[in-house]
Amino acid sequence: MRSEAAGRATSSAAGRQGRRKVRDMRESREPRVLHRDEWDEWYDTLLRAFGGVEESAEERELFRALTSCERSLGVWDGDRCVATAGAYDFRLTVPGGASVPAAGVTMVGVSATHRRRGVLTSMMRRQLDDVRAWGEPVAILTASEPDIYGRFGYAAATFGLHAEIDTGRVRLSVPAGTDDVRLRYVDPGAELEACEAVYARTVPARAGMLARQAGWERLGLLDPASERGGASPLQCVLAERDGEVTGYVRFRVRSEWRDSGHNGQVRLQDLTGVDPVSEAALWRFLFGIDLTSSLKVRGRPLDEAWQHLVSDIRRCELRVRDSLYVRLVDVGAALEARTYQAPVDVVLQVEDAFCPWNSGRWRLSGDAKGAVCGRTSDAADLALSVRELGAAYLGGVGLASLAGAGRVRELRPGALAEAAVGFGATTAPWLPHGF
Numbered sequence: 320m321r322s323e324a325a326g327r328a329t330s331s332a333a334g335r336q337g338r339r340k341v342r343d344m345r346e347s348r349e350p351r352v353l354h355r356d357e358w359d360e361w362y363d364t365l366l367r368a369f370g371g372v373e374e375s376a377e378e379r380e381l382f383r384a385l386t387s388c389e390r391s392l393g394v395w396d397g398d399r400c401v402a403t404a405g406a407y408d409f410r411l412t413v414p415g416g417a418s419v420p421a422a423g424v425t426m427v428g429v430s431a432t433h434r435r436r437g438v439l440t441s442m443m444r445r446q447l448d449d450v451r452a453w454g455e456p457v458a459i460l461t462a463s464e465p466d467i468y469g470r471f472g473y474a475a476a477t478f479g480l481h482a483e484i485d486t487g488r489v490r491l492s493v494p495a496g497t498d499d500v501r502l503r504y505v506d507p508g509a510e511l512e513a514c515e516a517v518y519a520r521t522v523p524a525r526a527g528m529l530a531r532q533a534g535w536e537r538l539g540l541l542d543p544a545s546e547r548g549g550a551s552p553l554q555c556v557l558a559e560r561d562g563e564v565t566g567y568v569r570f571r572v573r574s575e576w577r578d579s580g581h582n583g584q585v586r587l588q589d590l591t592g593v594d595p596v597s598e599a600a601l602w603r604f605l606f607g608i609d610l611t612s613s614l615k616v617r618g619r620p621l622d623e624a625w626q627h628l629v630s631d632i633r634r635c636e637l638r639v640r641d642s643l644y645v646r647l648v649d650v651g652a653a654l655e656a657r658t659y660q661a662p663v664d665v666v667l668q669v670e671d672a673f674c675p676w677n678s679g680r681w682r683l684s685g686d687a688k689g690a691v692c693g694r695t696s697d698a699a700d701l702a703l704s705v706r707e708l709g710a711a712y713l714g715g716v717g718l719a720s721l722a723g724a725g726r727v728r729e730l731r732p733g734a735l736a737e738a739a740v741g742f743g744a745t746t747a748p749w750l751p752h753g754f
């Protein structure tokens with residue numbers, strides 16, 4: 320048995336060692352994994368990088384619960400946190416309907432006192448090494464500014480459609496069967512489970528959609544008064560057919576009165592339906608809300624059907640914005656995980672300066688049923704960087720279009736058309752929400 324004094328000596332030595340270790344970690348300015356008890360300072364550093372506007376207690380607690388500390392990084396200067404980065408645990412739908420593990424890169428911020436010294440670069444280095452070690456073939460993010468992430472191999476792969484529809488002038492014609500859909504107002508929180516079940520049914524149907532870690536769904540219900548922009552609290556309407564919930568819409572209404580009458584606006588937050596008539600019924604509902612004359616929507620699928628139901632697309636004031644950025648972390652595994660809408664058999668000469676393990680020649684052979692992709696020493700058919708592969712990965716950006724910009728080079732005649740058709744998609748990929 321150890322004497323009490325020896326025990327005290329050992330434990331104080333261990334304590335010294337532990338303190339030294341923490342001090343060493345804090346003195347190195349290398350990114351390191353976040354400890355749970357550092358979360359508040361880490362998160363404050365992030366909020367400050369985004370301007371320092373305070374969040375509601377509810378929002379903060381939700382983000383605390385959603386942070387996987389073991390997947391999060393911080394950089395410390397002495398005892399101050401100066402940079403943050405996190406990674407959600409998503410599964411991303413890819414063409415063909417498979418669900419691929421994807422690191423959802425998020426909460427990236429560097430203190431303004433430490434910007435432009437390579438801190439972000441060091442976090443991206445560590446994070447992509449980690450993602451590779453976790454066996455996730457793809458990393459994804461939404462960018463605060465499009466100029467930031469290309470240097471790390473990310474590229475815009477999905478786009479969202481914004482619209483401001485003059486519902487006072489634009490009429491909507493709906494498909495047969497829409498009248499069979501019943502709508503009812505519900506409390507958004509009380510019917511969360513029913514809405515999530517609808518969402519889950521739509522996830523495999525469109526590349527770019529996300530299966531999310533538990534708890535995430537509560538983000539869609541956050542409704543701080545400070546962020547309503549003068550509009551109502553969040554409202555929710557369910558669509559039902561034959562007693563089954565087949566869709567939902569969440570939205571707000573901003574009332575406005577002018578001398579000439581009402582000028583209210585409906586602001587769509589999210590709308591999901593499992594079939595065309597449920598979606599059409601929800602769009603018709605939004606178009607018809609009394610005392611409103613416009614409908615504002617953001618980040619909808621580029622090919623969403625409502626555009627073919629309206630009488631005047633010009634008065635819908637469409638705009639397109641970049642949405643999901645994709646980075647292939649393991650080129651072979653990522654390209655094997657999706658299918659190709661027409662047979663493709665090409666050798667890709669890939670350049671990847673930031674993740675050199677991807678560089679070199681890969682033979683991709685695939686069709687609508689599946690694909691194999693492995694190293695080869697055969698002559699290359701197409702030369703491109705990992706960014707072009709990320710852009711084209713979900714079928715939303717054409718390889719031929721990238722070739723037009725000089726970013727894909729065809730080395731075997733015919734290879735570009737073959738790959739461009741194979742990589743394409745019948746449905747536009749879409750990210751349903753930011754993260």
Ligand SMILES: CC(=O)SCCNC(=O)CCNC(=O)[C@H](O)C(C)(C)COP(=O)(O)OP(=O)(O)OC[C@H]1O[C@@H](n2cnc3c(N)ncnc32)[C@H](O)[C@@H]1OP(=O)(O)O
Nearest residue numbers: 368425426427428429434435436437438439440460463466
């Ligand atoms: C997924 C997300 O979370 S997106 C959110 C990103 N965060 C924000 O927008 C919050 C506010 N901004 C910041 O916190 C920081 O400015 C960051 C994170 C964007 C950049 O961090 P820094 O540590 O300054 O970046 P770092 O010094 O590593 O820069 C690396 C390169 O990117 C460039 N760069 C960095 N930020 C930007 C930018 N916003 N626009 C254009 N280029 C940029 C740098 O000039 C540098 O270029 P170089 O390699 O040619 O010299």
